Each structure stands twice: as structure tokens, then as C-alpha cells.
Amino acid sequence: MVSWGWQAETPGDSTFIDHHEWQGTRDIAAFLSVPAAIEFMRAHDWNRVRAECHRMAQAFRQHVTELTGLPPLSADSAEWYAQMVAVPCPTAASTR
16 A cells, blocks of 8 residues: 555655655544543453453463473563563474
């Protein structure tokens, strides 16, 4: 998809920038959906959902580190990860 600058009036050093520098028409749909998103979170007790997702990420993290024997990448705390967590994966060199 090419943006407004397809035929740049004053071409620059970068064709990529010429093609994509201007956004064109701005779609405000995402901004308009914010109140509905806030209401959805309130109606579905999002604090509980968030805590449960963290608990599942914690259990997954523990399972993977036990399975691989590799140390975790961060402390086991909601301050280090919330609903997604990074875990180390063994490489071919670490399995030899």
C-alpha cells in the first residue's frame, strides 16, 4: 500500500520516505472505540482477568524453566512481567 507521497512533488534521497511520509486521511475509529473498551473492561472485572492471566504466565514460566533447566530471564514478579513472559529456549549448542 502506498501513501500520499507516491508522486513526490520534491523527491528526497529516500524513495521509501517519499512514498510513506504522509499518512493521508486519518482514521479516528480507534479513538472512538476507547469508551466502549473501558466499559468492556469494567463489565468483565478486568483486574481479575489480568491477575488470572499473570498467574497462568507464572505457571508457564515455571514449567518451561523446570523443563529446560535454564534460568529465568527475570524476577518472578508482576513488576517484571504481566500477561506475557519471556522465557529462555534451549539452542542446539546448549543441548549437546
